[in-house]
Amino acid sequence: MTYAEILSRIYALGRFGMKPGLERITKLLDALGNPERAFATVHVVGTNGKGSTASFLSSLFSAGGYRTGLFTSPHLSSFTERIRINGEEIDEDTVVRLAERVMKAAPPESTFFEIVTALAALCFAERGVSIAVIEAGMGGRLDATNAFQGLLTVVTPVSLDHTEYLGARLGEIAAEKAGICKPGTPLVSADQHPDAAAAISRRAAETGSPLYLCGRDFSACWRDGKLSYRGMKLALDGVESGLRGRYQSVNAALALAAAELLSEHGFPLSREAAVAGLRDARWPGRMELFPGPPRVLLDGAHNPDGARALAEGLAEIPRQRLLMVLGMMGDKEISGLLAHLLPLADRVFAVAPALERALPAQDLALLCREAGADATAAGSVPDGLEQARQAAESDDLIVVCGSLFTVGEARSFLVSRRFEAFRG
CATH class of the missing domain: 3.40.1190.10 (Mur-like, catalytic domain)
Incomplete structure (x- = not known):
């Protein structure tokens, strides 16, 4: 086999x-x-x-x-x-x-x-x-x-x-x-x-x-x-x-x-x-920085406490603007996570990871806009990452977060590795 x-x-x-x-x-x-x-x-x-x-x-x-x-x-x-x-x-x-x-x-x-x-x-x-x-x-x-x-x-x-x-x-x-x-x-x-x-x-x-x-x-x-x-x-x-x-x-x-x-x-x-x-010690996908330019930071924050920790970590990283590639699961509590992350973002590129449970990018973008963020639906994770890269200046920071699956798919794209999407 x-x-x-x-x-x-x-x-x-x-x-x-x-x-x-x-x-x-x-x-x-x-x-x-x-x-x-x-x-x-x-x-x-x-x-x-x-x-x-x-x-x-x-x-x-x-x-x-x-x-x-x-x-x-x-x-x-x-x-x-x-x-x-x-x-x-x-x-x-x-x-x-x-x-x-x-x-x-x-x-x-x-x-x-x-x-x-x-x-x-x-x-x-x-x-x-x-x-x-x-x-x-x-x-x-x-x-x-x-x-x-x-x-x-x-x-x-x-x-x-x-x-x-x-x-x-x-x-x-x-x-x-x-x-x-x-x-x-x-x-x-x-x-x-x-x-x-x-x-x-x-x-x-x-x-x-x-x-x-x-x-x-x-x-x-x-x-x-x-x-x-x-x-x-x-x-x-x-x-x-x-x-x-x-x-x-x-x-x-x-x-x-x-x-x-x-x-x-x-x-x-x-x-x-x-x-x-x-x-x-190494742990991919947790405050993992790809140097760029533009720099890309991956973090698997997917609940309010994780988002709070990410926000604290971001306070120590200098940047001009923060562009956020955000993808979430539809069965997760969303408002608490957004409350910690959206105030940090200058632009949000809403994406949908390649899982059935993923919240559609259009729906996530709408939730972000309702919360006052400058958000657009960017489609898939690779598409959102590419759009963020094109929009970024050399001193900007791109943050990929919202779900371990979003981060996993983004990391696979960045290192040219096959992405095996599965929850268990």
Whole structure:
């Protein structure tokens, strides 16, 4: 079977949608010989910053000399981005070979995400990974990744997310996400809304897990464009970060705190490795700058909190004008995101990513104009990007945002890579 054929089969499982629960993934991993037991696991859950935090943590362990796996979702451009070892994507031949094994062993009605989670476990076991950083797909308690026995759980900032599955209130959502924490294992959390913080604290008490809080037990901040960190034992000053944006200080702090704690669980990390890991971290599509001219900045902000963080990051980037290529999904909350982003934009080029769920460009442009923005419907993502480039002067900044799918399609266009649009 070819790579295209196997992807077609895997993507077709999207018809089963999201089906929270551990029964199918547990049976599948059992049938594969429980590959998830061959390596240590760190869980990363939350709403905003999961991918960046996971990338920081993976880079830290790779710099420390450990064979490190990284499992994230969704991908920006290609399926192979979801599974990495020491920063390198899984190759297409391996996808085909391992996916055939997983599909053959899968119980009826296994979902897309369950298949991919098992594929990652099989790959990491086969390649001799020592520790894997695993980003939850949705929630935590009933997420397929909860079948992995985690050494530690990181909870990034929680906001309203998948409310049809996780609950309508912030406390309910945080409880579902923190539900992945295993008894007695450390729980590392960002500063949270009081309702989310209370739910996370309850989970720590229920499981007998020591709770480490950003702002209380550890912290990081920017000083003159470089990171400073104060942790339980480790202190760093003047460190370069491979990921830009003021909000990345929180994600870096979470990763460093987790690494500190895991040093006591068989994965010691030197100060030199910590510095190198922060410097070498890469996470495409998050405050990712293409130099130009004109410069193009990609950021996957797709909810109000993410838009607020992007707005803060943009305040530090000098420019003449800001031209925004904006594309959103039709099933997302729109007004909150627009409230943070539109006041920054001199012109908006509304686009529609190549997904059925995308909000039509005409509809998005109308919403932007109603909010007072100078907005035009630009059609597809590549068309919008080209129109923005033609309109830009050399000192202008083009920002692509609104959805990870918008950013993924734009990045694929910029680097001449095939764009594989899929949500799961």
